[in-house]
Amino acid sequence: MRITINVNGTSESHEVEARTLLVHYLRDEAGLTGTNIGCDTTSCGACTVLLNGESVKSCTVLAAQAEGTDVTTIEGLADADGRMHPVQQAFQEYHGLQCGYCTPGMVMAVTSLLTENPDPTEEDIRVGLEGNLCRCTGYHNIVAAALAASKIPELRA
Amino acid sequence: MSILGNRVQRREDPKFLTVGGTYVADLDLPGSVHLTFVRSSMAHAKIQAINISGAVSMPGVLAVYTYADLGLANLPPIMDMTPVAMTRSVLASGTVRYVGEPIVAIVAETRQAAADATEQVIVDYEPLPTVVDPAEAQKDEVLLFPEAGTNTAFTLAFGGDPALFEGCEVVVDRTIANQRVAPCPLEVRSSAARMDADGRLEFYASTQAPHGVRQMLATALDLPADRVHVVAPDVGGGFGAKGSVYPEELMVGWCALHLDRPIRWTETRSESMLGLGHGRAQVQRIRIGGQRDGVIEAYRIEVLQDGGAYPDFGTVLPFMTRTMTSGVYAIPKAECSSVSVVTNTTPTVAYRGAGRPEATSAIERAVDMFAAEIGMDPAEVRRRNLIGPDAFPYDTPTGTTYDTGNYRGTLDLALEVAGYDNLRADQQRRRTNGDVRQLGIGLSCYVEITNGMPDGEFGAVEVRPDGKVTVRTGTSPHGQGHVTAWSMLAADQLGVPMQDIEVIHGDTDMVPRGGGTMGSRSLQVGGAAVNQAAIAVVDQGKDLAADLFEAAPEDVVLDKGRGLFHVAGSPALTHSWAQLATAALDRSGTPLLAEVDLASPGPTFPFGTHVSVVEVDTETGKVTLLRHIAVDDAGRILNPLLAEGQVHGGIAQGVAQALLEEVVYDEEGNPLTSTLADYSFISAAELPTYETRFTETPTPVNALGSKGIGESGTIGSTPAVHNAVCDAVAHLGVRHVDMPTTPTRVWRAIQDATVGRS
Amino acid sequence: MIPASFDYLRAGSVAEAITMLSDHGDDAKLLAGGHSLLPLMKFRLATPAVLVDIGQLRELSYVREEGSHVAIGALTRHHDIANSPEVRAAAPLLAHVAGQVGDPQVRHRGTIGGSIAHGDSASDLPAVVLALGGSLIAEGPSGRREIAAQDFHLSFFEVSLEPDEILVEVRVPRAPGDRWGFEKLTKRAQDWAIVGAVVAQTEEGVGVALINMGPVPLRATAVESAVASGAGAVEAAQLAAENTEPAADFNGSVEYRQHVARVLVRRALEQAGV
Numbered sequence A: 001m002r003i004t005i006n007v008n009g010t011s012e013s014h015e016v017e018a019r020t021l022l023v024h025y026l027r028d029e030a031g032l033t034g035t036n037i038g039c040d041t042t043s044c045g046a047c048t049v050l051l052n053g054e055s056v057k058s059c060t061v062l063a064a065q066a067e068g069t070d071v072t073t074i075e076g077l078a079d080a081d082g083r084m085h086p087v088q089q090a091f092q093e094y095h096g097l098q099c100g101y102c103t104p105g106m107v108m109a110v111t112s113l114l115t116e117n118p119d120p121t122e123e124d125i126r127v128g129l130e131g132n133l134c135r136c137t138g139y140h141n142i143v144a145a146a147l148a149a150s151k152i153p154e155l156r157a
Numbered sequence B: 001m002s003i004l005g006n007r008v009q010r011r012e013d014p015k016f017l018t019v020g021g022t023y024v025a026d027l028d029l030p031g032s033v034h035l036t037f038v039r040s041s042m043a044h045a046k047i048q049a050i051n052i053s054g055a056v057s058m059p060g061v062l063a064v065y066t067y068a069d070l071g072l073a074n075l076p077p078i079m080d081m082t083p084v085a086m087t088r089s090v091l092a093s094g095t096v097r098y099v100g101e102p103i104v105a106i107v108a109e110t111r112q113a114a115a116d117a118t119e120q121v122i123v124d125y126e127p128l129p130t131v132v133d134p135a136e137a138q139k140d141e142v143l144l145f146p147e148a149g150t151n152t153a154f155t156l157a158f159g160g161d162p163a164l165f166e167g168c169e170v171v172v173d174r175t176i177a178n179q180r181v182a183p184c185p186l187e188v189r190s191s192a193a194r195m196d197a198d199g200r201l202e203f204y205a206s207t208q209a210p211h212g213v214r215q216m217l218a219t220a221l222d223l224p225a226d227r228v229h230v231v232a233p234d235v236g237g238g239f240g241a242k243g244s245v246y247p248e249e250l251m252v253g254w255c256a257l258h259l260d261r262p263i264r265w266t267e268t269r270s271e272s273m274l275g276l277g278h279g280r281a282q283v284q285r286i287r288i289g290g291q292r293d294g295v296i297e298a299y300r301i302e303v304l305q306d307g308g309a310y311p312d313f314g315t316v317l318p319f320m321t322r323t324m325t326s327g328v329y330a331i332p333k334a335e336c337s338s339v340s341v342v343t344n345t346t347p348t349v350a351y352r353g354a355g356r357p358e359a360t361s362a363i364e365r366a367v368d369m370f371a372a373e374i375g376m377d378p379a380e381v382r383r384r385n386l387i388g389p390d391a392f393p394y395d396t397p398t399g400t401t402y403d404t405g406n407y408r409g410t411l412d413l414a415l416e417v418a419g420y421d422n423l424r425a426d427q428q429r430r431r432t433n434g435d436v437r438q439l440g441i442g443l444s445c446y447v448e449i450t451n452g453m454p455d456g457e458f459g460a461v462e463v464r465p466d467g468k469v470t471v472r473t474g475t476s477p478h479g480q481g482h483v484t485a486w487s488m489l490a491a492d493q494l495g496v497p498m499q500d501i502e503v504i505h506g507d508t509d510m511v512p513r514g515g516g517t518m519g520s521r522s523l524q525v526g527g528a529a530v531n532q533a534a535i536a537v538v539d540q541g542k543d544l545a546a547d548l549f550e551a552a553p554e555d556v557v558l559d560k561g562r563g564l565f566h567v568a569g570s571p572a573l574t575h576s577w578a579q580l581a582t583a584a585l586d587r588s589g590t591p592l593l594a595e596v597d598l599a600s601p602g603p604t605f606p607f608g609t610h611v612s613v614v615e616v617d618t619e620t621g622k623v624t625l626l627r628h629i630a631v632d633d634a635g636r637i638l639n640p641l642l643a644e645g646q647v648h649g650g651i652a653q654g655v656a657q658a659l660l661e662e663v664v665y666d667e668e669g670n671p672l673t674s675t676l677a678d679y680s681f682i683s684a685a686e687l688p689t690y691e692t693r694f695t696e697t698p699t700p701v702n703a704l705g706s707k708g709i710g711e712s713g714t715i716g717s718t719p720a721v722h723n724a725v726c727d728a729v730a731h732l733g734v735r736h737v738d739m740p741t742t743p744t745r746v747w748r749a750i751q752d753a754t755v756g757r758s
Numbered sequence C: 001m002i003p004a005s006f007d008y009l010r011a012g013s014v015a016e017a018i019t020m021l022s023d024h025g026d027d028a029k030l031l032a033g034g035h036s037l038l039p040l041m042k043f044r045l046a047t048p049a050v051l052v053d054i055g056q057l058r059e060l061s062y063v064r065e066e067g068s069h070v071a072i073g074a075l076t077r078h079h080d081i082a083n084s085p086e087v088r089a090a091a092p093l094l095a096h097v098a099g100q101v102g103d104p105q106v107r108h109r110g111t112i113g114g115s116i117a118h119g120d121s122a123s124d125l126p127a128v129v130l131a132l133g134g135s136l137i138a139e140g141p142s143g144r145r146e147i148a149a150q151d152f153h154l155s156f157f158e159v160s161l162e163p164d165e166i167l168v169e170v171r172v173p174r175a176p177g178d179r180w181g182f183e184k185l186t187k188r189a190q191d192w193a194i195v196g197a198v199v200a201q202t203e204e205g206v207g208v209a210l211i212n213m214g215p216v217p218l219r220a221t222a223v224e225s226a227v228a229s230g231a232g233a234v235e236a237a238q239l240a241a242e243n244t245e246p247a248a249d250f251n252g253s254v255e256y257r258q259h260v261a262r263v264l265v266r267r268a269l270e271q272a273g274v
Helices: A022-029 A086-093 A103-116 A122-128 A140-151 B013-018 B111-118 B134-138 B210-221 B247-259 B269-275 B318-323 B356-374 B378-385 B407-418 B420-433 B482-494 B522-549 B577-588 B640-659 B712-728 B743-755 C014-027 C037-042 C078-083 C085-090 C092-098 C112-118 C124-132 C221-228 C233-237 C254-271
Strands: A002-007 A010-015 A048-051 A054-057 A070-072 B033-039 B045-051 B061-065 B102-108 B122-127 B152-156 B170-181 B190-195 B201-205 B228-231 B263-266 B279-290 B296-306 B333-341 B437-447 B457-463 B469-473 B501-504 B556-559 B564-567 B570-576 B592-598 B607-617 B623-633 B691-695 C007-010 C028-031 C050-053 C063-066 C069-073 C135-140 C143-148 C153-155 C166-173 C180-185 C195-202 C205-211
Touching: A002 A022, A010 A022, A022 A048, A048 A103, A054 A103, A086 A103, A086 A140, A086 B013, A103 A122, A103 A140, A103 B013, A122 A140, A140 B640, B033 B111, B033 B247, B033 B269, B045 B102, B061 B111, B061 B247, B102 B111, B102 B247, B134 B279, B134 B296, B134 B333, B152 B318, B170 B356, B170 B640, B190 B247, B201 B210, B201 B247, B210 B228, B210 B247, B247 B263, B279 B356, B296 B318, B296 B356, B318 B333, B318 B356, B356 B378, B356 B437, B356 B712, B378 B407, B378 B437, B407 B420, B407 B437, B407 B607, B407 B623, B407 B691, B420 B437, B437 B712, B457 B482, B457 B522, B457 B577, B469 B482, B469 B522, B482 B501, B482 B522, B522 B556, B522 B564, B522 B570, B522 B577, B522 B592, B570 B577, B577 B592, B607 B712, B623 B640, B623 B712, B640 B691, B640 B712, B743 C254, C014 C028, C014 C050, C014 C135, C014 C166, C028 C037, C063 C085, C069 C085, C078 C085, C078 C092, C078 C112, C085 C092, C092 C124, C092 C180, C092 C195, C112 C124, C112 C166, C124 C166, C124 C195, C124 C205, C180 C254, C195 C254, C205 C221, C205 C254, C221 C233, C221 C254, C233 C254
Parallel strands: A002 A070, B033 B263, B201 B228, B296 B333, B469 B501, B623 B691, C007 C050, C028 C050
Antiparallel strands: A002 A010, A048 A054, A048 A070, B033 B102, B045 B122, B061 B102, B152 B333, B170 B279, B190 B201, B190 B263, B279 B296, B437 B607, B457 B469, B457 B592, B556 B564, B564 B570, B607 B623, C063 C069, C069 C166, C135 C143, C135 C166, C180 C195, C195 C205
C-alpha cells in the first residue's frame, strides 16, 4: 500500500507492506537513519519521534497509522539554518550522550516533555523519561540537560 | 595554559545530536541481502533432524545453511585456558546447549523475507537433561560435553591454608550470590560484510576490538589477516560484551565469501538477551575472620563461576577476582580459589568490571558482616583496616602490587559529603519510631585494576602540509569520547587547535594494530601512545625548524599558544606546522609523522569510596535509592566532564545489579527475562542525581599519571547499595539479602528473620 | 520484530468497522492505539489476517458529562483523559491513573477502549473502571448494549465482546473530590503492577478493585462489605486477598502477592479517607 507522511516538513510517499512499522518506514524508505531500534517490547524509547508534535514510539506505530500526519525525527529538530534546538544544545553542553544510540529518541522525548510541561521538576523529568533507556550515561547529565533546556527562554515562549 | 584537566565539551556530539550516529545497521550497502538465524528453543538437546524445505521455498530466500554446509572449525578456546572439548561451532553441530543457540542461518533478499522464513524451519529435538544451577553442574551428573568428562572448564587455586582463621576471635562464613546480569548495550549486535574490489573481505562490526575481530575472521575463514578489512563505525555501547567475537559474526563473514553479495545481520533485542554474553554469575563462599577490636586478620573467597554453555571470557574472569581479593584492606592473609563450570545457559563474558566487581562486592559484604558481628560501625571497621597512604607500592596476599592509593582520604570525603552522622541519626530515629520506611546506609571502599592485560597500544600523530593533524589510535571508542580526549592531548603537545585535529579509530586499514577499548585501558595506553607520538612529532618539528633557522634544536621553542616554532628570544621569526610539514615532504619525501607502539606500562589501581542511602518499605520490601555519593580517584583526570560521565554510567549499572537486574532461567533452562520488559533494565525514574567527587592521586606507572575510570563507578556502587539495603533491615534481624534486592527478596528476608531463620 | 503479513483495512465509521468485523470474523482484529496489539504481533503471538484500523474515528474520542456519569469515548487516549478538565473534576481517580499508564509515549497513542478490551488483568484502567462501578458500551450489528464492568472480563485476556462488536464508550459514575486511592507495587516505574489496588468512593459506596491478582481484574468484595459494615481501613484490608488467585513468578510468590494486596488495599483505603 502507498503511505504518505509529512516527515520533517517534506512529503514522503512510499509503497510498503501494510505491516511496515513507522520506524522502518523512516529508516528504510525515507532514509532517515537517526532514529534507532533498541528493543522489541516498546520498552527502550530509542525509536521515539514526534507525531503531530507528540512523542511516540515509532516501533509501535504502523506506518499506515501515521498516514497524513506530521512526523519529526532528530534530523528535523535543528532549525532551517542548522542551528541546534535548545534541547540539542543542552545535551551538548551537559554531556548528555556517550555512545549516542539512545540519544535521538531521548532528545525527542525531552522535547515533547518540555512542550507539555515547560517548568518541570527533576522528578517530573525522571518519571517522564521512564520509557527512554540509556546504558551509558546513568541519566544524570540527561536530566541536567533537560532541566537546563527548560530554562532557555525561547523554549518557554 | 593547558587544556588538560578542563571540562571540554565533546567534538563528537553535534553529529549524534543532529543526524544521529552511523551504526552498522545505518550503513549504506547497496544490494545487501539479510541474514537471520533459527535459534534453539531447547536448553539441552540433540538435534535429530532439521527440516529446511519450507524455508528454502519461501519467496526471497537465497540460501539456508546448517553446520554441515560450513566446513568451519570450532571457535578457539579462550586464551588457551579452556578445554578444547568445550569449544563451540559456528552453527550448532548436533547438540544444542542453551536456549538461543544458533542452529540454522537463512539469507534472504529482505529482512521481512528472512523473518518469515525462520518460521518455516522445523527442528526435531531429542531433549536431554538440563543443568542450570552451577552447583548442580559441578556434580558432573548431567554433562554438557561427555567427551570432556566433566563440566568444570577452568580452576584457580590460591592458598589452601587450613589454619587461615586460626587465632581469630570472630569468623563469619556465608555463601552469597553475585547474580547473572545482561549487559544490554542499547545497540544490539550487528554486522555487515562484502567483498571489496580487490577481493578482500570488508567487514563492519559493532565491536570494541576491530583488530581482534580481524584476527578471528582471518583464522576462522582461513584468510591472511591483510585480506580482511574490519571497520567499527559508531558503536552503540559494548560494556565488555562486545569484546568477544560471536559465531554469528563469523557466519556473516562466511556468507560474504560464499555468496559474493553484501550481507548484513542485525539481531532483535530478544535474540540479544540470549545471544550476547551475560555478565557476573558467581556464587561466592566468603569467610572473614578477625578480632573484636575490629582488626581483620584473614579472608577467603571460594568462587563458583557460571560459564554458561560454552566457555567464553567469563569462565576465566575469576582470575581478575583473585587479583583483587583483599581489596583496600591490609589483611595479612587472604586466599581465593575458583571453579568455573558450564551450564545450559548463555555463555558469560566480560561485563563492566569483569571479575573485579565480584571481588569488591564479596569483600565489602564480608566487611559489613564482620562489622555487624562485632557490633562496630562499618565505617570504623574500614578505617581500622585500610591500607595506609604510605604503604605503596603495596603487595597483596594474592600477588598483586598496588601502585598508589589514598583510601582513607576517599572514605573521609565520602562520609563528609554524605553527612554520615546525620544519616545514622535519621536511621536511629526511624528505628526507634518503628517507621514502616526504614533508612539504610551502605559503604563501599574499593580498589580496582585497570589496564590489567599486558598488551601495549599503537598511537600515531602526523602533521599534514595544510597544518592540520591526523591522529590514529588503536583504541576503539564506543561512547568514551576518545576523539575529544586524544585531540586534547595532541592539541596540548602541538599547540594546534582541537578542531584542526582529526582522530581516526576503528578501521584496521587506517590503523595497523590496536587492542581496542575495554578494561579501562584506553587513556593509559592509547592516550599515552598518542601523547608520546605527539611529543615525538614536536621533537621532529624542532629538529626541522632548527635546520631551517640554522640554529641548535635546543634553542628552538614551540609557542603552543600560536602553534609556531621560533628561536628562543626571537619570537617574530617563526615557522608554522604547515610550513614544517610541507618542508619535510619537500626535503625528504617523508611526512612529519611519529608512530608509537607503546609497551604497556603496567596496570594501575584506581580506588574510592561510595556511600549509598536507601529507603526500604518494610511492608512491601520495595527499595528506593535516595542518594548515592561517589568519591573516586583515578589519578590525573584528563577531562572531568568525560570522567564524570563514565562514573555516572557505571553507578547506574552498579545500582541496577544491586537492586533490580537479574537474568532468570527456570529449571529447564528456559529464559524468563529475555526482553527489556521482563529484564529490569534500570531507568531514570529509579535513580537520583549522583553526588560525585574526584580526588587525584597520580600514578608513577605511566607518563600521564592517569589510571582508568571506566569501570570504577560500577565496581564501587554495587556493594554500597547492597550494603545499604542489608543495613536498612539489619535491626529486624536480617543478616543478608542476596542481590538483586527486589521487593519480594527483601520482604522474604524480613519474614525469615522475624521467624528467626536468617 | 516484524509482524506476520496482514491485510489492512481502514474504517471510516463505526458502522463500517462493524461490517468489516462481521465480514472477516475471527480473521480480523481491531487496531486502535496499537499499544496492546502491536507488541503481540511483533512477536507473532497474534497473527490476525486482517487489521481493521479504527484509530482515526474522531467520533469515538470524547469526554462528556452526562448527569450522574462521565462518558468517555473508547478511542480517547490516556494522555487526553489525564489532561481532561472534565475527567479531572468529575473522576480524578481515572485522570490520575490514566496519567501513569506506561510512559508518555504510550499515553500519546494508547486508548482507554483498547486497554480495557485487551482484557489484561495486569492493566491499571480496567481495575479503575471496576472500582468505580462503571460500565462499557459495546456496539454491534444489532445495536448498542451496556455491560457492567464486573461482567465484562470473562477470563484471561477474554472479554465479553462478540467478534463483531466494538467497545465504543466507557462510563464511570461521577466521583469528584479526593475520596479515592491508588497504590501500585512495581520494581521499575514503567513496569506492569506486581500488585495494584484501587479504591473509589461513589454514591454507591466504596469500590475496591485489584490489579494482577487473578486472571481478570477483581473486585475485593470482602473488603467492600467490611467497609460497608463500618470496618476501618486496617480491618477491612485484612480481607483483600480473599478469592484471589495471583500467579507466582520470580517477582513474587502467591503468599507475597496476597500480603502485598492487603498492604496496598489498606493504603489505598486510607488515601480515600476510609
